[in-house]
Amino acid sequence: MSADATFDYVVIGAGAGGAVLGRRLADAGRSVALIEAGPSDEGRAEVADLGRYQEVLRGPLTRRLPITAPEGGNPRTAYPTAQVLGGGTSLNTCVWFRPPASDFLGWRKDAGEGWEADAIGTAFAELERRIGIEQVDALAEPHEALLRAAGEIGYPMVDFSGEHADGVGFYRLSKRKTQRRSASVVFLHAPSHPPETLHIFTDVRATRLFLDGRLVRGVHTDTGTFLARREVILCAGAFGTPKLLMLSGIGPAEHLRSFNIVVRHDLPGVGRHLLDHPACAVNVRAARPVPRLDTWNYAGVLFAHVAEGLEAWPDIEMQLGPEPFEQQTAPVGYPTTPHGLCTYMTVNRARSEGSVRLAAPDPDADVMISPDFFSDAEGYDLKVMVGGVRLARRLFAASALQSWVAEELAPGACCTTDAAIGAFLRSTVTTGYHPAGTCRMGPADSPDAVVGPDLRVAGIGGLRIADASILPSMVSVNIAATCMMIGLRCADFMLKDTTQAA
Ligand SMILES: Cc1cc2nc3c(=O)[nH]c(=O)nc-3n(C[C@H](O)[C@H](O)[C@H](O)COP(=O)(O)OP(=O)(O)OC[C@H]3O[C@@H](n4cnc5c(N)ncnc54)[C@H](O)[C@@H]3O)c2cc1C
Structure with a gap:
């Protein structure tokens, strides 16, 4: 044609x-x-x-x-x-x-x-x-341990196929096998x-x-x-x-x-x-080798409120991974591990606004992208993410995970104040691909x-x-x-x- x-x-x-x-x-x-x-x-x-x-x-x-x-x-x-x-x-x-x-x-x-x-x-x-949506619920340890830990700290299992409140649950994926x-x-x-x-x-x-x-x-x-x-x-x-x-x-x-x-x-x-969902991770070293379930390998998702009273809907999405997410932490010197766990967190209704501009009047040229993560005037996005780090620590401290967690690698146990956690988040924040x-x-x-x-x-x-x-x-x-x-x-x-x- x-x-x-x-x-x-x-x-x-x-x-x-x-x-x-x-x-x-x-x-x-x-x-x-x-x-x-x-x-x-x-x-x-x-x-x-x-x-x-x-x-x-x-x-x-x-x-x-x-x-x-x-x-x-x-x-x-x-x-x-x-x-x-x-x-x-x-x-x-x-x-x-x-x-x-x-x-x-x-x-x-x-x-x-x-x-x-x-x-x-x-x-x-x-x-x-x-499309046909599949739920991924095949579990192995430590997938089960991550979900049990979420339950222990107050997040019940919920079904994500409809409207839901705070809780943990399985992924829904647009795939067939x-x-x-x-x-x-x-x-x-x-x-x-x-x-x-x-x-x-x-x-x-x-x-x-x-x-x-x-x-x-x-x-x-x-x-x-x-x-x-x-x-x-x-x-x-x-x-x-x-x-x-x-x-x-x-x-x-x-x-x-x-x-x-x-x-x-x-x-x-x-x-x-x-707009985007800014993404950050908390990584811990595992006390013993973590089996890889499949190529997908996330245990489930936790939706939670971490910035009290600001939103009716959960303000953070936390993907629970039986492997570390080190793409952004390793380059700035945080220790890495072959066996670890992570929470990969995104701010749900992120408010920061970036921009995209031409770099040249040429279809071949890439555009200039300024995501401006954590730039919203009220500091809402950073506040939610700091809350996410604190929630991740509660999760990793739950008794269900004690035989799995050896030590926190990023941001690390000595990073305790909001200012220090904020600095870690600013240096490692990346796109949530959205x-x-x-x-x-x-x-x-x-x-x-x-x-x-x-x-x-x-x-x-x-x-x-x-x-x-x-x-x-x-x-x-x-x-x-x-x-x-x-x-x-x-x-x-x-x-x-x-x-x-x-
Ligand atoms: C690594 C990664 C993982 C992700 N994971 C998920 C996930 O698990 N779940 C989820 O919900 N979202 C996920 N997303 C995001 C999601 O896929 C996108 O938000 C969504 O596809 C965007 O849809 P769109 O229609 O805006 O554009 P796109 O789906 O990006 O489609 C745009 C299309 O336009 C074409 N195009 C661009 N310029 C031109 C041009 N000049 N001429 C002709 N064609 C052109 C591109 O080639 C492309 O095919 C992920 C994204 C990435 C990058």
């Missing part, structure tokens, strides 16, 4: 949001060009097998985007982004949690129509029905019978939007121009989407002018408001809103966004499920519009 063809819709990026959206539009009989910068995931065993995700993470399908070194923080973080059909869902660890309904109250209040709890719940239910159920596996490939109206173009990279004044007519790529009779939808992820907007002259005017990019629309919110919010949804009068409630880009015709970049606030759990839900909601908005117009 010629790359210069015309379609009803052109969807850019076949990741969590784009694959779901493209499929839904095509199922409704619309012709869709789904353009993906990376190759297909089909026939790649390392992608299909969840246990081999580290190979994908370190291999050629993953591009590591460096960050701008923060003042006094951890400069070693990089953001891995998958360039392959399925996007992040072909690389990620398949943790599948539905956010609590309370996460979306603010979305509805700020953004408006279309984000009611019922509509969101229906979308999640449909995704779960199609060893095989991941990515957005591409479920929505783009056989045997799910993708319709002929879905045209998938792999190894095609969008370089700029094709604009006619303030109306988007299509997209320029490195293999030609794709035209859209109706709309173009950006699903290139939290970094790819703002990058394409800025390269196309849509973004903060001053920043664009500094690169001699012709400003089509001054939209200051593009690239602002970068960048979001860089083209946030919001009301028209909001200075940093980029899309409205129907995901249309403000001030530009024929253009929507349906990926992690639209998040107005962080959701409390791992975000792939939410990105897929956004793809489904976007399709519903679009199909409703065209049905009404017909």
